[in-house]
Amino acid sequence: DIGFSKDLADPESKRASVFVKKYFHSLCLFSELFNLLNFKNTASYLWLNDKNANQYAVPNYLTFRKLNFRIIAKLKSR
Known part of the structure; x- marks a missing residue:
């Protein structure tokens, strides 16, 4: 598993857009990839x-x- 996040409304960031600063207290984007290597993991058996x-x-x-x-x-x- 691997994941990434980005805070677009970071108050300390000098690159945040005027639109984001005007309308949002915080704006975060997340992406996650589960089972990165696409293994067939067997959890249990019925x-x-x-x-x-x-x-x-x-x-x-x-x-x-x-x-x-x-x-x-x-x-x-x-």
């Missing part, structure tokens, strides 16, 4: 029984590769 008393293991896998974006904004009140 055991099933049939009527002949045979048992079968069905694997429960963790998430496949997933890209996630988030935006968190705190607006200024007028």
